[in-house]
Amino acid sequence: VITVDLLSRPGGGAAGWALQIQQRCDLSKGKMRDAIRAFATGLTNTWIGLTPVETTWMKGHYYAVLDSSIPPEEPRPQDKREARAGGGGDKSRARLAPVIAQFDLGHTITFWNSAPYAVSVEYGTASMSPRAWTRKTVALAPSLLAQAVSGRPVTAAAD
Amino acid sequence: VAQPDLEIIGLLQARLAAMSPAPAGGIAWENRAFTPLTTAPWVRVSHAFVDAEPMTWLSNGTPQIRETGLLLLDCFAPENAGPEVGAGWPRRCGSGSTPGLVLAGATVSVRIDRATRAQGRVGAGTPDDPVGYFSPVTVSWRTYYDAG
Numbered sequence: 304v305i306t307v308d309l310l311s312r313p314g315g316g317a318a319g320w321a322l323q324i325q326q327r328c329d330l331s332k333g334k335m336r337d338a339i340r341a342f343a344t345g346l347t348n349t350w351i352g353l354t355p356v357e358t359t360w361m362k363g364h365y366y367a368v369l370d371s372s373i374p375p376e377e378p379r380p381q382d383k384r385e386a387r388a389g390g391g392g393d394k395s396r397a398r399l400a401p402v403i404a405q406f407d408l409g410h411t412i413t414f415w416n417s418a419p420y421a422v423s424v425e426y427g428t429a430s431m432s433p434r435a436w437t438r439k440t441v442a443l444a445p446s447l448l449a450q451a452v453s454g455r456p457v458t459a460a461a462d
Numbered sequence: 463v464a465q466p467d468l469e470i471i472g473l474l475q476a477r478l479a480a481m482s483p484a485p486a487g488g489i490a491w492e493n494r495a496f497t498p499l500t501t502a503p504w505v506r507v508s509h510a511f512v513d514a515e516p517m518t519w520l521s522n523g524t525p526q527i528r529e530t531g532l533l534l535l536d537c538f539a540p541e542n543a544g545p546e547v548g549a550g551w552p553r554r555c556g557s558g559s560t561p562g563l564v565l566a567g568a569t570v571s572v573r574i575d576r577a578t579r580a581q582g583r584v585g586a587g588t589p590d591d592p593v594g595y596f597s598p599v600t601v602s603w604r605t606y607y608d609a610g
Contacts, residue, residue, distance in 0.1 A: 422583070423590075423591060426536070426580065426583065426596075426598045427506075427508075427536060427598075428585060428590060428591040428592065429498055429538060429585055429591070429592040429594050429596065430589070430590060430591070430592055431590060431591075432506075432508055433508055433534050433536065433598065435508070435510050435532060435534055435600075438510070438532055438534075438600055439510055439512050439532065442512045442513070442530060442531075442532060442602060443512060443513055446513060446515065
């Protein structure tokens with residue numbers, strides 16, 4: 304809108320100013336795009352890395368979707384061997400990466416874990432302490448975002 | 463300088479212990495023997511230290527560590543005792559953890575950032591997930607101390 308408005312107006316100064324702003328905005332947009340993708344990658348790597356290690360199946364069942372809050376149906380394990388196989392963090396990271404690569408400004412990305420017992424592990428039960436790995440990840444988000452925006456490599460918790 | 467984790471835990475727990483009246487079923491402190499009741503409300507306390515990062519700014523000429531963490535309060539209530547019983551202790555824990563509240567200790571001050579209450583859950587009635595209703599309350603805090 305600013306560009307159209309100023310292009311129709313005589314006066315190089317104003318046009319130059321508009322161009323400068325536009326260039327700055329374009330540059331900022333590109334950097335912002337890189338930053339939000341780096342942030343999303345760092346956040347999910349941390350989430351996966353903090354997953355309680357004894358739950359390999361849970362570690363391998365992270366998903367992401369763009370512009371939808373309703374997770375699509377996930378194929379259930381066909382047998383116990385497949386269920387035990389899990390796949391670990393690498394399987395989840397490989398599944399999330401292409402979705403994060405499409406994540407852009409103005410869009411929403413939703414991450415979730417499909418393990419039916421994930422909520423019980425997160426919050427605990429009357430006989431089991433909470434592991435709170437999701438809440439720890441959320442608590443680390445400001446630090447991860449600061450790293451991403453500054454252009455520094457986003458370091459995640461060890462897997 | 464040793465990480466002042468015990469002092470931080472002490473400040474947070476003292477705040478909780480000062481709430482009156484105490485939950486009828488007691489408070490399950492971390493790493494203390496406790497027998498939960500199914501007939502009275504009780505609260506389970508867990509501590510999660512999230513991050514400790516060096517700060518580049520200096521407040522008194524000494525490098526500082528900024529430490530953040532979570533106080534996890536799981537408020538249990540008897541099953542079918544009604545929403546008032548179920549919401550009572552989560553509400554108290556939340557209102558007793560006002561954002562901005564500063565808990566001053568001898569060497570550190572802990573600042574409460576926020577308190578959030580998750581949706582209540584009902585136990586499945588299995589050995590791993592006994593019957594009962596509970597609401598998790600998460601209290602975020604931060605503190606600064608000399609890096610030494």
